[in-house]
Amino acid sequence: MGFVFSAIEKLGPAGLVVKAILGSLVGISLLIGFIVLRRWYRARYFRRRSERTFALRTQWDDIVSGKIPLRNWRLDALDSEIVESILLDGIETATPEQLPGLVDCLRRSGLVDLRISEARMEHGWKQRTALLALGRTRAVEAIPALAEALDSPSRETRIAAVRALGRTAHREAAIPILDCMAAGQLDVPEHALKNALVHCCGGCPEILLNYLQQSQGSVRELLARVMGELASAGLGEDLLVLAADPLPEVRASAARALGGTNTSYTLPALHTLADDQEWFVRLRAVLALGQIDDLGKIRILLRSLCDTNRHVRQRAAWVLAQMEPHLQQILEDVVAGKDDYALQTFISELERSGAIDQVISNLEVRAGYESVHAALLEVVAAARRQVEMTGKATAAAAGSS
Amino acid sequence: MLRFLQISNDTLFIYYLLSNVIYFGLLITAIFKNVVHRRRLASQRLELLKASPFTPPITLIVPAHNEESFIVDSVQALLKLDYPSLEVVVVNDGSRDLTLQKLHEAYQLQAARLLYIADIATAPLRAIYRSPVEPRLLVLDKEAAGSKADAINAGLNAASSPYVCVVDADSILEKESLLRIVEGVFSDPSQVVAVGGIVRVLNGCRVVHGELQEVRLPKSAMEVMQVIEYLRAFLVGREAWASFNMLPIISGAFGVFQRELVKQIGGFRTHAVGEDLDLVVRLHRSLQEKHRPYHINFIADPTCWTEVPTDLKSLARQRARWQKGLIDALWPNRDMLFRARYGRVGWVVLPYMWIFEFFAPVIELAGYFTIGAALMLGVLSRSFFMQFLLFGYAFATLISIGSVLLEEMTYRRYNRWRDVARLVTYCLFEHFPYRQLTMVWRLQGIWQYFRGDLRWHEG
Numbered sequence: 001m002g003f004v005f006s007a008i009e010k011l012g013p014a015g016l017v018v019k020a021i022l023g024s025l026v027g028i029s030l031l032i033g034f035i036v037l038r039r040w041y042r043a044r045y046f047r048r049r050s051e052r053t054f055a056l057r058t059q060w061d062d063i064v065s066g067k068i069p070l071r072n073w074r075l076d077a078l079d080s081e082i083v084e085s086i087l088l089d090g091i092e093t094a095t096p097e098q099l100p101g102l103v104d105c106l107r108r109s110g111l112v113d114l115r116i117s118e119a120r121m122e123h124g125w126k127q128r129t130a131l132l133a134l135g136r137t138r139a140v141e142a143i144p145a146l147a148e149a150l151d152s153p154s155r156e157t158r159i160a161a162v163r164a165l166g167r168t169a170h171r172e173a174a175i176p177i178l179d180c181m182a183a184g185q186l187d188v189p190e191h192a193l194k195n196a197l198v199h200c201c202g203g204c205p206e207i208l209l210n211y212l213q214q215s216q217g218s219v220r221e222l223l224a225r226v227m228g229e230l231a232s233a234g235l236g237e238d239l240l241v242l243a244a245d246p247l248p249e250v251r252a253s254a255a256r257a258l259g260g261t262n263t264s265y266t267l268p269a270l271h272t273l274a275d276d277q278e279w280f281v282r283l284r285a286v287l288a289l290g291q292i293d294d295l296g297k298i299r300i301l302l303r304s305l306c307d308t309n310r311h312v313r314q315r316a317a318w319v320l321a322q323m324e325p326h327l328q329q330i331l332e333d334v335v336a337g338k339d340d341y342a343l344q345t346f347i348s349e350l351e352r353s354g355a356i357d358q359v360i361s362n363l364e365v366r367a368g369y370e371s372v373h374a375a376l377l378e379v380v381a382a383a384r385r386q387v388e389m390t391g392k393a394t395a396a397a398a399g400s401s
Numbered sequence: 402m403l404r405f406l407q408i409s410n411d412t413l414f415i416y417y418l419l420s421n422v423i424y425f426g427l428l429i430t431a432i433f434k435n436v437v438h439r440r441r442l443a444s445q446r447l448e449l450l451k452a453s454p455f456t457p458p459i460t461l462i463v464p465a466h467n468e469e470s471f472i473v474d475s476v477q478a479l480l481k482l483d484y485p486s487l488e489v490v491v492v493n494d495g496s497r498d499l500t501l502q503k504l505h506e507a508y509q510l511q512a513a514r515l516l517y518i519a520d521i522a523t524a525p526l527r528a529i530y531r532s533p534v535e536p537r538l539l540v541l542d543k544e545a546a547g548s549k550a551d552a553i554n555a556g557l558n559a560a561s562s563p564y565v566c567v568v569d570a571d572s573i574l575e576k577e578s579l580l581r582i583v584e585g586v587f588s589d590p591s592q593v594v595a596v597g598g599i600v601r602v603l604n605g606c607r608v609v610h611g612e613l614q615e616v617r618l619p620k621s622a623m624e625v626m627q628v629i630e631y632l633r634a635f636l637v638g639r640e641a642w643a644s645f646n647m648l649p650i651i652s653g654a655f656g657v658f659q660r661e662l663v664k665q666i667g668g669f670r671t672h673a674v675g676e677d678l679d680l681v682v683r684l685h686r687s688l689q690e691k692h693r694p695y696h697i698n699f700i701a702d703p704t705c706w707t708e709v710p711t712d713l714k715s716l717a718r719q720r721a722r723w724q725k726g727l728i729d730a731l732w733p734n735r736d737m738l739f740r741a742r743y744g745r746v747g748w749v750v751l752p753y754m755w756i757f758e759f760f761a762p763v764i765e766l767a768g769y770f771t772i773g774a775a776l777m778l779g780v781l782s783r784s785f786f787m788q789f790l791l792f793g794y795a796f797a798t799l800i801s802i803g804s805v806l807l808e809e810m811t812y813r814r815y816n817r818w819r820d821v822a823r824l825v826t827y828c829l830f831e832h833f834p835y836r837q838l839t840m841v842w843r844l845q846g847i848w849q850y851f852r853g854d855l856r857w858h859e860g
Contacts (some may be wrong), residue, residue: 017785017788017789017792018788018793020795020796021788021791021792021795024795024796024799025795025796028799028802029797031799031803031806032802032825035802035805035806035809035821035825036804038809038810039809039818039821061457125440128444129443132443132444156441159444160444163444163621189587189588189589189590190590190591191453191455191587191590192587194453194455195449195450195453195455197568198454199456226453230452232514280737304472305470310518314516345513345514345516346514348514348516350532351514351544352515354511354531354533370461384514385514387487387515387516388513388514400570
């Protein structure tokens with residue numbers, strides 16, 4: 001080989017190019033070799049895994065019940081990996097009756113302890129894998145190890161810990177997340193936090209209340225958003241306190257939460273929020289009104305139909321257009337309001353919901369013997385033409401500008 | 402003259418070396434980013450994202466111009482996408498074929514007088530249709546304005562969701578692609594303003610009623626070359642640029658944007674030839690000028706499959722159009738070059754686009770002439786020339802095979818041994834004559850641009 005290198009040296013500056021060519025060719029060969037080897041190795045691995053999965057599946061009930069001694073599969077790395085993954089998948093879809101048996105099998109085999117020690121001792125990718133597996137086990141004893149990972153300097157690890165705590169779906173798992181948030185120490189994407197808290201606090205939103213009352217700023221907004229998804233009538237008048245919060249995000253979330261309750265204070269509270277100074281609070285209140293059954297909401301929605309904000313008007317119209325048996329009366333009220341924008345928005349939403357034909361045919365039937373309905377029909381026809389023209393006019397105006 | 406030839410050949414050598422070294426750097430970055438992302442995917446559960454009450458609604462905007470053969474299957478497939486809150490707005494952009502009639506028949510469309518506020522200027526709207534059988538579908542029928550951008554803008558005006566996703570009518574989105582791309586928004590919703598997904602070549606794949614059944618490599622060499630190009634451009638180029646927050650383009654075939662932000666900058670530029678590139682550059686400009694922290698993301702696993710040209714004529718037209726789109730987006734934004742207020746976009750990616758994308762065919766052509774002249778005049782050593790050629794070939798091949806390797810290490814859409822072997826083999830042959838043809842087509846694009854031929858619609 002020496003003569004090759006001495007020949008290259010003799011080439012002077014051109015030798016550099018030759019070296020580069022050789023380097024590139026070696027690179028190409030290595031890449032091709034790597035692709036081939038990797039494919040071959042993966043094919044072999046998956047074939048073997050498939051065979052072992054089949055073998056373990058045939059004895060599955062005995063493995064879970066413990067009739068087959070643990071040493072038969074637990075000490076083999078591949079078998080252990082397969083059993084763990086089947087158990088974890090099973091836990092995710094298990095019925096309440098099946099769940100204890102599956103979790104118990106994980107405990108007996110020492111796989112939970114193994115994952116806990118990996119979550120504590122390992123770093124990087126291996127630690128994150130352990131955290132996520134622990135979350136999927138839904139084992140309560142995993143929570144302290146998961147909570148420790150919330151302090152990790154790595155953001156990816158913290159995200160994995162939050163997700164894992166969420167997956168346990170235990171109320172106890174929410175506490176370390178909330179503590180870290182309250183201390184302002186948890187730099188994790190908002191979405192991961194919200195989802196984790198929704199899973200953990202699903203059956204007990206009152207956990208959030210204490211933290212919500214003590215927190216401020218963005219943490220408070222985030223907790224309010226989660227509360228907005230979970231709140232129930234059981235929270236009682238605490239929701240009214242949130243509805244009067246100085247932070248608009250919190251008021252908006254309270255509006256959303258109120259939509260899920262049906263109490264004596266729901267309608268008055270939503271009425272107040274529908275008049276809020278922030279448009280998105282009013283919007284949430286309108287949407288929440290759509291969720292409750294009280295017919296008293298129609299008056300509030302008719303006012304929202306005349307809102308200064310286009311989105312609020314449109315949503316109010318959308319909610320009103322869903323109120324099938326009362327559409328005739330609502331239409332009469334909207335026309336009586338003499339607000340062209342409101343009427344056009346309502347007509348547009350009736351068109352979208354497909355209810356317009358029914359409303360018109362009802363009016364046509366009555367128009368024959370009641371002049372008031374004939375007049376109403378004319379107003380509606382004019383409004384429909386107006387809606388159609390609005391689209392063309394704005395497009396034309398925009399096009400010519 | 403001889404001195405000039407020598408200098409120009411040296412410049413050419415440095416240019417070529419630099420171009421490949423930069424791309425090699427992008428390849429290394431992309432390998433790292435893709436592997437990390439692939440691992441991160443293991444911790445995501447799409448069913449949780451789907452069930453989450455915080456997953457935002459999305460409006461899919463489908464501009465359609467003479468798409469009668471695809472449109473029904475395409476809309477059907479889009480409506481079947483795995484996403485909790487979806488709205489599909491099809492914009493019939495003055496089609497002269499049966500696009501609208503086909504939609505009428507399939508979805509029993511009914512004209513609806515819906516309020517349509519044209520926040521962004523568009524050609525006049527003829528009608529809006531809703532479907533009693535599919536409430537998530539809205540069809541806008543508008544007059545043609547000769548640009549896809551105008552159709553998208555009409556869709557933006559009608560969209561009701563906070564995020565919009567622009568999809569080509571002849572493209573196919575994978576069932577989970579929207580959930581996957583939205584995950585890119587959630588990495589930081591306050592900063593991520595747009596996310597691009599990967600576009601792959603549909604030719605050769607088995608498709609039934611607008612749904613992808615089996616992934617295969619296309620049969621013809623020209624289409625396989627395009628597969629390699631797409632892998633290189635998306636898996637390497639876009640992934641790497643995005644990791645430095647310098648992504649210059651989100652493909653018009655598949656990208657998610659914050660609706661209000663796009664509206665704020667006036668929507669897609671109506672007469673832009675490459676409206677996708679133009680929009681992203683303008684987004685960078687607007688956000689940098691406002692000093693707003695932002696991120697324009699790229700995620701390589703949400704996949705959109707699209708048909709690529711199968712004959713030389715269509716390919717030539719497409720490449721010429723891309724080149725026109727490039728200059729059409731770069732020229733109006735030339736003031737962003739080397740300006741501190743535009744940060745790394747102005748200092749790195751835009752100069753790169755000018756030098757190594759726009760000028761590439763011009764420099765390549767000039768190179769052929771000067772090298773030829775130098776060879777004839779004896780200024781250039783034949784052995785050095787051969788070495789240079791070999792080096793260029795080997796280095797570029799290394800990068801192409803690197804992108805195939807990246808595909809192998811991460812998403813592995815091509816599962817058959819035969820497909821991978823063909824991909825690697827074509828990496829060895831794409832430099833002649835495919836590369837030279839591409840150069841000619843791109844030069845045609847430049848010529849057409851300066852001649853004022855800026856048509857969008859083909860045929």
